[in-house]
Amino acid sequence: MLTSSVFFTGLVAVTFQQNQPVQAFPSPLASRSSLSSSKYVTSKLRAEKRPGNPLQTLIGDMASSLASSISGGGVSNSNLAELDSNLKSTVSSSWEDIRSDLESKQTPDERAFRSNVKKGIGPASPLHKIRLFDESNKEEDIRVTLYRDHASWCPVSIPFLQLNVICYIRFPSLIYPPLLAMQYCQKVWMFLEEKRIPYRIEKINMRCYGEKPASFQRLQPSGAIPVAIIDGRTLNQSNDIIYTLEELFTGAKQKSMLPPQEDSAKRMKAQQLLKLERSLFSAWMSYLTGSSRSKGSFINVLGEVENELKNADGDFFLGNEVSLVDCMYAPFLERIAASMIFFKGLQIRVPKGAMTDYPAINRWFDAMETLESYTLTKGDYYSHCWDLPPQLGGCVFEDGGGPYEQAINGEKLVDGSRGSWELPIEPHLGGVEPDWHWCGDENAAKREAVERLSFNHGAIVSFAARGAGKKGLPPYSAALSDPNAVPNDSVKTSVDACLSIVCLALLNGVDSVADDLEKIVMTLSKQGGPQHVENVIASLAYLRDRIGVPRDMRLPAATQLRAHINYVIGKMM
Secondary structure (H helix, E strand, O other), X not given: OOOOEEOOOOOOOOEXXXXXXXXXXXXXXXXXXXXXXXXXXXXXXXXXXXXXXXXHHHHHHHHHHHHOOOOOOOOOHHHHHHHHHHHHHHOOOOHHHHHHHHHHHOOHHHHOHHHXXXXXXXXXXXXXXXXXXOOOOXXXXXXXXXXXXXXXXXXXXXXXXXXXXXXXXXXXXXXXXXXXXXXOHHHHHHHHHHHOOOEEEEEEOOOOOOOOOHHHHHHOOOOOOOEEEEOOEEEOOHHXXXXXXXXXOOOXXXXXXXXXXXXXXXXXXXXXXXXXXXXXXXXXXHHHOOOHHHHHHHHHHHXXXXXXXXXXXXXEOOEOOOOHHHHXXXXXXXXXXXXXHHHHOOOOXXXXXXXXXXXXXXXXXXXXXXXXXXXXXXXXXXXXXXXXXXXXXXXXXXXXXXXXXXXXXXXXXXXXXXXXXOOOOOOHHHHOOOOOHHHOOHHHHHHHHHHHHHHOHHHHHHHHHHHHOEOOOOOOOOOOOOOOOEOOHHHHHHHHHHHHHHHHHHHHOHHHHHHHHHHHHHHHHHHHOHHHHHHHHHHHHHHHOOOOOXXXXXXXXXXXXXXXXXXXXXXXX
């Protein structure tokens, strides 16, 4: 186990620290790509599961854990040693060579990424442990520590059944409407970034994918997140945190996120909009977790939000500047857009220029995506649609969502022409999810993917080998969350070779790796045998399905990495 080595801190959710179990970001089983007709995809590794019933998943995983055992794939120790030796000599580039090749192609800002993360400066990243923004701020002057979820799933971390608990948050001269007792990390995280308040980050598991440390339980007996310590004072409600931050950090260096005291009309408007946000949340939850009978109510409330944005004096809720109101809406509108198309077939967010019933909401998304504070915290549809069910106790599918579900899960594009996680990358996931234009071009996305993968390749290989290993106990309700899983050591060198090829293909194109990949496939097949090859494929798919956004990398990089892993898998099948 490596010390303080991080792969993607999040969806792959793999933070390797000494004497600690690896935390795996829960996500679906191997996605249904164009390889869906293969024996692998229909095997025990691709049991048909949807992210709808966490209890069923938990029981099934417990049974699998009791029955499973690690297999060497039929390769004897002597043959395995020969196989591993041959694989090492087959790959023409070492990981050091790959890093050197990457650095020769990176921009100066990209080369400074890890150094900036360590210092807490530079562009915002989920990998930051401290956030100073620039070198004018010093670590010893940090007054805020934010405890947020490891996988950055939150906004929901208290069981949905507790929604009857109501709290009131009062800002000076502005009474906010009743707020359900839920905890939301994303809006606090975004708020800190938008106000540029220096802060320290401590990452805590959610119960659906791991255990919480005793030190945090003493700080927050309920286990709910987020929690913040501000000037030595512990706050354990997201809106209390936001209120305190606004009160203590508004002035010359930090802007106000509330309308001015003297603008009573705008402050009343904020109050009205926050009440509407609660109505939207309730209508969304009723429809997402219930029957189609709730659809009409949800559409009506969503229409009210559309009208408010249509009649606003700018692209944000209160005009031309982002405000606290936008921070409150952001976690839910983002997850509404993802979950409604995946589970219900209702498309709200569309690529620029496409027809939509919600043009004002789309303009709001466009405006939000100009803010680093928002793009830092933004997830992709795949991540959201697999993290919501274990938090909510399940989500209800409708038939209209089927083609979109398949596209988001990597099975096939909506038009059925080919796999949605295949090369070449289809723009906007075939019209399902708008591309992230702010991340740069395709080559920048590829470099980002290689940087994350190559930085901690040894730990990543061990993590991927769980796909051919043994499930751990206890099981968790989030699909494929298995922090106590045991990797299959026999596949590690094979997986390492394949991931080297993935990186080289990302950097130099798939044609550049054709000869090496063919040699690897032949070696695996002849010396490893069918079972070993299947175990390697299972390991690569296990890793692919746990590449998450934003914790691990941004969506364009994740898309490239998923597709390039599928390219290698395809050659082995």
